[in-house]
Amino acid sequence: MAHGALFMLGAYIYWILTASEFHGVPLEPIQLHPGLAIIIAVILTAIAGMIIYKLTISPVIEDLIAVLVVTVGVVIILQETLIIEFSSKRWPVVSFTKGFTTFLGVKVTYSELLAFAVSLCLFTVLWIFITKSKIGSTMRAVAQDREVAMLMGINTDRLYTLTMAMSASIAAVAGVLITASTSGFAYPHMWDTPLYMSFAIVILGGLGSIKGTFIGAFIIGFVEMAFIFIMSALGISGAEFLKGVVAVTVMVLVLLIRPKGLFGKRVEMED
Amino acid sequence: MSTYFRRFYSSFTSHVVDIPPRLLAFLLFLLLLTFPVTKPKFTHLLLLALANTGAIFAASWDLLVGRCGQMSMGHALFFGMGAYSTGMLSIYLHWPIWVTIPLSMVVSVLLALAVGFPCLRVKGPYLALVTMSFPLITTGVIFYFKDITMGERGLSGLDRFFPFLPYEQQYLAQYYFTLLLLLASGIILYKIANSHTGIVFISILDDDVASKASGINITKYKLMAFAISAGFASMAGAVNAHMINSANIGMLSLTTSFLPIIITFWGGIGTIYGPIAAAYILQILDRYVLTDVVPLETHWHMMIYIVLIIVLIIKWPRGLARYTTDELEDLEEARDIDERGPRIWKKYKKKEKK
Numbered sequence: 001m002a003h004g005a006l007f008m009l010g011a012y013i014y015w016i017l018t019a020s021e022f023h024g025v026p027l028e029p030i031q032l033h034p035g036l037a038i039i040i041a042v043i044l045t046a047i048a049g050m051i052i053y054k055l056t057i058s059p060v061i062e063d064l065i066a067v068l069v070v071t072v073g074v075v076i077i078l079q080e081t082l083i084i085e086f087s088s089k090r091w092p093v094v095s096f097t098k099g100f101t102t103f104l105g106v107k108v109t110y111s112e113l114l115a116f117a118v119s120l121c122l123f124t125v126l127w128i129f130i131t132k133s134k135i136g137s138t139m140r141a142v143a144q145d146r147e148v149a150m151l152m153g154i155n156t157d158r159l160y161t162l163t164m165a166m167s168a169s170i171a172a173v174a175g176v177l178i179t180a181s182t183s184g185f186a187y188p189h190m191w192d193t194p195l196y197m198s199f200a201i202v203i204l205g206g207l208g209s210i211k212g213t214f215i216g217a218f219i220i221g222f223v224e225m226a227f228i229f230i231m232s233a234l235g236i237s238g239a240e241f242l243k244g245v246v247a248v249t250v251m252v253l254v255l256l257i258r259p260k261g262l263f264g265k266r267v268e269m270e271d
Numbered sequence: 272m273s274t275y276f277r278r279f280y281s282s283f284t285s286h287v288v289d290i291p292p293r294l295l296a297f298l299l300f301l302l303l304l305t306f307p308v309t310k311p312k313f314t315h316l317l318l319l320a321l322a323n324t325g326a327i328f329a330a331s332w333d334l335l336v337g338r339c340g341q342m343s344m345g346h347a348l349f350f351g352m353g354a355y356s357t358g359m360l361s362i363y364l365h366w367p368i369w370v371t372i373p374l375s376m377v378v379s380v381l382l383a384l385a386v387g388f389p390c391l392r393v394k395g396p397y398l399a400l401v402t403m404s405f406p407l408i409t410t411g412v413i414f415y416f417k418d419i420t421m422g423e424r425g426l427s428g429l430d431r432f433f434p435f436l437p438y439e440q441q442y443l444a445q446y447y448f449t450l451l452l453l454l455a456s457g458i459i460l461y462k463i464a465n466s467h468t469g470i471v472f473i474s475i476l477d478d479d480v481a482s483k484a485s486g487i488n489i490t491k492y493k494l495m496a497f498a499i500s501a502g503f504a505s506m507a508g509a510v511n512a513h514m515i516n517s518a519n520i521g522m523l524s525l526t527t528s529f530l531p532i533i534i535t536f537w538g539g540i541g542t543i544y545g546p547i548a549a550a551y552i553l554q555i556l557d558r559y560v561l562t563d564v565v566p567l568e569t570h571w572h573m574m575i576y577i578v579l580i581i582v583l584i585i586k587w588p589r590g591l592a593r594y595t596t597d598e599l600e601d602l603e604e605a606r607d608i609d610e611r612g613p614r615i616w617k618k619y620k621k622k623e624k625k
Contacts, residue, residue: 059585064395065342066584069532072344072403073577076529080570080577192525196404203393203401242415244408251401255389 006045006052007194008078010172011179011186012086013041038176042169049168050161057164058157075191115177122173127210139163193244200247204254220247295595296544303450313442318558319551320442320514323449324507325530326550330460330543331503332531337541338464339496340476342395344528345402346504348386348409349379351523353505354512358426359419361513368430372509379505380498387497391490394479406523413520425519429512445514452510453547456503461543463499472496504531526573533576536583539590548592 014037052074060066130136142149142156150156178194179186201220205212227246287293307316332346356375360366366374390401413420420426433444463469471492474482483489512518521527531546534553538545553576561567561575583590 056581056585065336065340065399068342068344068396068399069536070581070584072525072529073581076525077574077577080574084568084570192407195400196407199397199400199404203397242411244404244411248404248408251404252389255392255401 006049006168006171007175008075008082008186008191009048010041010045010175011190012082013044013172014038014176014180014186034180038173041176042172045172046165046169049164049171053161053164058160061160079189079191111180115180118173118177122170123210123214126170130210135159135162196244197247200251203251206260220250223247223250299548300454307443307446313439316442316446317514318554320446320449321511322551322554323446323453324511324514325534325554326453326547327456327510328504328507329531329534329538329546329550330457331500331507333535333538333540333543333546334460334464334472334503335496335500337535338469338476338543339472339493340479341391341493341496342399343402343497343500344399344532345405346500346531347523347525347527348402348406349383349501349504350508350511350527351406351409351518352379352382353508354518354522355413355420355426356505357509358429358512358518361430362426362428363419368432368513372506372513375509376502376505379501383498383501384494387494391493391497403525403528406525406528410520410523413523423520425517425521426512427517429516429518431516432513449510449514452506456506457544457547460499460503464543468492468495529577533580535590536580537591539592539594542590542592545590545592549590552591 014034052071056070056074057067060070130139138149138154138159141152142154142159146156174194175190179190197220201216202213203216204219205214205216224243224246228243231242287297303319306319328346328350332343335341335343335346353375356378357368357371360371360374361368386402386405390398393401414422431441432448433441436444464472471482471487474485474487475489475492479489508522512522534549535546537552538547538549557572561572567575587594
């Protein structure tokens with residue numbers, strides 16, 4: 001749940017590293033190439049993820065409610081820090097490349113294409129890592145039953161730290177990609193929309209299934225875009241405010257009809 | 272007459288005075304009741320009245336989470352819905368306040384049943400996250416129907432509670448009204464939490480599979496906890512909206528969802544009376560210590576509370592109320608009774624014994 005924070009942190013680090021000026025202070029001399037900036041952002045966010053885990057999550061890991069409260073607390077702390085430090089203004093973020101191409105009559109910018117390619121690669125790597133590698137199978141074992149995994153000689157604390165670092169870096173990549181390609185701004189409330197989108201996606205795809213998550217993301221994205229398109233074709237304005245309603249409606253329908261999601265295997269549900 | 276009085280007196284001494292925590296609660300109530308004698312500024316009266324509604328809000332969250340274990344991070348949904356529905360009814364239909372507040376409670380209970388039925392199929396962290404998304408969505412809907420809900424500015428100019436009184440006395444009347452409301456709803460919530468239904472809630476908190484195996488219809492009881500909690504939360508929201516004369520987007524924000532969490536963890540989760548006491552501490556800290564004594568920007572307030580919360584959860588998870596009652600009574604049995612409370616506390620107790 002601290003992912004909202006890490007997502008935002010990644011985007012802000014990327015922004016400050018590539019920004020040309022801040023409050024009139026020129027940052028030209030330390031301005032970095034976007035590629036280098038994204039690597040630094042990912043590394044710093046991974047370290048931040050590990051620190052957050054060690055300081056806050058690790059002492060209360062046995063209690064899910066406490067973990068949730070603590071992690072959401074971390075998000076709010078970061079949000080307030082960013083508001084104090086950088087004000088709640090929207091900061092424009094440099095995109096990777098300029099220009100666009102036309103694909104099936106739709107304007108697609110190069111940075112969106114790049115974001116698509118990067119996320120596809122990440123997805124494949126993550127899937128292979130979790131299903132094939134030894135650490136991946138250890139992770140799945142710990143997710144199934146922490147205590148038994150501990151009895152089998154897995155150092156769960158170290159594994160959690162590693163998982164946290166990994167997911168933090170992925171969250172940072174997501175943050176940078178979203179700010180640099182689609183939304184174009186970094187602001188302190190940027191974490192809430194992706195948050196409920198991702199829950200809708202995960203519940204639609206099924207908990208604990210990466211393939212389901214991938215397909216769920218496409219379904220939710222297409223349904224939302226189709227909704228906005230139809231609404232604007234009908235001449236109803238302001239449909240973008242109702243975008244979240246669509247995602248949550250899909251989520252509620254899935255919960256009512258098929259509570260384990262499209263590809264869910266793990267039975268975390270009540271019935 | 273005198274026998275009735277004597278009987279009342281003896282039952283009062285045996286039920287309140289002889290039990291130190293209850294005596295403490297009674298003294299706190301007396302203190303709050305006699306507070307206006309000191310002729311405070313009416314802004315202070317308003318702040319304490321707001322603390323009363325905050326206490327109802329936090330106690331309703333505590334019933335749902337601390338007693339039934341259904342983690343809700345979107346309790347602002349009910350608070351905000353209460354405020355908005357009473358606001359819309361009183362602005363557009365000009366219905367009197369005493370009709371709109373119960374109606375807004377009914378609206379919220381129905382909403383809780385509608386939201387709760389799909390949501391309660393998921394458990395634990397997923398439930399928290401799903402409930403957290405609903406206030407965000409509602410904010411989007413409110414922005415969409417801008418011409419009715421006034422969008423970002425929010426509804427303003429709601430009716431006051433006692434418009435027939437002179438201006439200063441209105442605040443006093445409001446204060447007493449909310450205090451009595453708090454007393455009534457606090458007693459109702461405490462009674463529910465310690466009734467047979469409350470024991471079923473605790474069994475769901477401890478182990479929902481086992482309680483299902485014992486033949487309890489857990490969906491029914493979860494929905495019941497959700498609806499009761501939503502009703503009291505929306506009452507707090509509606510009363511709050513009428514006191515500050517507006518219903519705004521801030522009432523649906525994540526900060527509002529986190530308010531009962533902060534208060535409850537300070538007071539002691541699962542106690543019902545803990546959050547009520549902690550609500551005053553938070554309000555005094557927020558509006559007096561951090562604004563008048565040590566003036567700080569509002570963004571710093573939230574940060575300080577959250578840092579305090581994290582430290583408390585890690586180091587002192589029993590909260591203020593449990594600590595006080597333990598110190599007062601110094602009874603091992605009392606601790607055993609309290610063990611019906613949340614898991615966090617049990618873990619702590621085990622550590623203590625070593």
